[in-house]
Amino acid sequence: MDTYVRAVGAAALQGLLTGVWVAAGELPPAKRRLSRAGAVVALSGMASVRDWAFPDEPSAIPAKTRAVTGETRAVPDEAEMLSDEVPPRPISKARLAATGAAVAVSVATMVGGRRLEKRWLGALERDGHAHPHRALGVRMGLISFAATLSQRLIRVHEAR
Template sequence: MDTYVRAVGAAALQGLLTGVWVAAGELPPAKRRLSRAGAVITLSAVASIGDRTFPDEARAVPPQPRDLSPDPRALGGGAGEAPPRPISKARLAATGVGVAVSVATMIGGRRLQKRWLAALARDGHAHPHRALGLRLGLISFAGTLPRQLIRVHEAR
């Protein structure tokens, strides 16, 4: 069962990973790859610790015997097949709009990152990539948190 604490933790991990990923941009290539890989592995391990809980109901249900009879559809018999669904134009349009918005968001976000990084370097910041990593980590946290909280609220 998801909790609000877990939702905040997942958003914090996402923000931390984003911040570390961006902040590593000022490192030499070998150290950058090593730090990014270490961050992904470490944060994945931390996230998986919380996923090891099993609900009591799952343990109480005995395993059901498997049906070993062959599936008639796998043998070439089409008796159990459902007719193909027609493609909805509205669904296709919504998918296209979703892809376009995602691409525009990625391009706009990358431009904003470059602009902020240039401004930090121009202003003489000692570590512009670290400052950019902090900004983007906070933005990632703020962007991820509502989605996580909504998911928990809907599950209850």
């Protein structure tokens, strides 16, 4: 089960990755690819360690650990696991509104992001900023954080 803390953490990781990705734009091609790949690997590793250290549900705990702690849980039989039937979930107006808001934020971020990136980069270069791509990376990272955070918070709220 997601929590608000995990939602903020995941949004922060996404914002950081976006910022690094954009800031690497001023590097030569080989260094740019290396820094982007390194950022993806490092942040993926951080997320994996977090998931391993703080499992969401008992099934994520290794069987050996469950045996030591005395934890038991019902194991579904094969028929239950192969069943394609999913119980219908009621559709609520609040849920539709939240989903619509999440989609709208995602589309607006994708469509406007690149245009905004070009506009800001041009303005930073015209103003003579020493490192325009780095400043742009900070800005785009914050926007990515905000967009991702809103989506994740909606998901956590729906799950509760």
